[in-house]
Amino acid sequence: MGLTEHQFKDEELLELALTHSSTGRTRNNERLEFLGDAVLDLIVAEGLFQQHPDLNEGSLTEFKAEVVSRRTLADAARQLRLDTKITVGSGMKGRALPRSVLANIYEAVLGAIYLDAGLDASRAYVQETLREPLSRPFHEESPLNPKQELQQLCQRLWGKPPRYRAIAQHGRSHARAFLVVATISGHEYPSAWGRTLKEAERWAAHEALLVLKESESETE
Numbered sequence: 675m676g677l678t679e680h681q682f683k684d685e686e687l688l689e690l691a692l693t694h695s696s697t698g699r700t701r702n703n704e705r706l707e708f709l710g711d712a713v714l715d716l717i718v719a720e721g722l723f724q725q726h727p728d729l730n731e732g733s734l735t736e737f738k739a740e741v742v743s744r745r746t747l748a749d750a751a752r753q754l755r756l757d758t759k760i761t762v763g764s765g766m767k768g769r770a771l772p773r774s775v776l777a778n779i780y781e782a783v784l785g786a787i788y789l790d791a792g793l794d795a796s797r798a799y800v801q802e803t804l805r806e807p808l809s810r811p812f813h814e815e816s817p818l819n820p821k822q823e824l825q826q827l828c829q830r831l832w833g834k835p836p837r838y839r840a841i842a843q844h845g846r847s848h849a850r851a852f853l854v855v856a857t858i859s860g861h862e863y864p865s866a867w868g869r870t871l872k873e874a875e876r877w878a879a880h881e882a883l884l885v886l887k888e889s890e891s892e893t894e
Contacts, residue, residue, distance in 0.1 A: 680787050680790070680798075680799050682786070682787075682790050683790055684789075684790050687706075687786040687789055687790050688786055690702070690706060691703050691706050691779075691782040691783045691785065691786035692759050692760045692761055692779070692782075693760075693761050694760055694763065694775065696762050696763030696766050697762065697763045703778070703779070703782035704782075705785075706782040706783075706785035706786050706789075707778045707781045707782040707785060709785035709789070710780070710781035710782055710783065710784035710785030710786075711785075713785060713788045713793070713796050714742055714781060714784055715742065717793075717800045717801075718742055718800065718804075718808070719734070719738055721800075721801070721808055722734050722737050722738055722741070722808075729812060735877070736812075736880070737812050739884060740807070741804060741807045741808060743777075743884060743888065744773045744774055744776075744777040745773060745888055746807050747776065747777035747780040747781065748773040748776035748777045748780075750780055750804055751776040751777065751779050753803070754780070754803060756780065756783060757771050760775075760779055762775075773888060780803075784796060784799060787799050819876065819879075820876050820877075820879040820883055821875060821876055821879040823883060824836055824856065824879040824883055824886075827883070828858055832858065832859050834859075836856045836879070836882065837856070837857045837858075838854050838855070838856055838857070838875045838878060838879075839854065839855050840852050840853065840854050840871060841853050841854065841855055841865060850870075851867050851869060851874075852867065852868055852870065852871050852873075852874040853865050853866070853874065854866060854867075854868065854871065854878040855878055856875075856878040856879055856881070856882040858882065863878070863881055863882035863885055864878075864882070864884075864885065865878060865881070866878040866880065866881050
């Protein structure tokens with residue numbers, strides 16, 4: 675598998691997607707990464723929705739989080755040999771790129787494909803390059819609630835529990851949604867929406883666990 679999975683009409687888009695911000699260049703792949711992240715979320719959500727009519731909203735969310743995780747995208751980037759094509763700054767040359775950078779490369783290339791050829795080409799690229807994770811059967815998470823699991827992990831690593839903070843609220847009383855962020859030792863993790871504060875805290879804990887587990891595995 676390689677970059678030839680998509681033949682670019684505009685080669686400059688590919689060059690930009692492979693230019694990391696560590697180069698110090700004004701034109702780098704950060705904007706394409708932003709776009710690719712959104713395109714990837716849509717394509718994966720659409721695919722899982724169609725392939726798994728039996729799964730509820732919560733299970734689909736958990737499944738999608740695994741498919742678009744840094745670990746999965748970094749593995750795909752390596753298989754595509756994107757790590758050998760990217761242009762990085764002098765401080766990153768000669769050493770293995772972290773998963774976060776590899777995952778961002780994948781998203782930037784996807785953003786470039788979307789601009790180059792549209793949604794159908796992007797969907798074909800994702801379906802081919804993430805074929806294995808998309809085809810896995812869904813396994814329910816461990817019986818531990820994410821909040822319980824995160825609290826146990828935080829007590830083990832830092833000796834104190836996480837905190838949750840509501841940062842936004844939308845809708846009327848009968849159709850309200852809350853945005854919550856988990857904070858651990860002063861560091862905020864990705865926020866999450868829920869229809870109740872309890873549900874939003876659960877998804878915020880889930881997001882924090884994804885980051886912490888990936889960070890742990892990168893240091894192994």
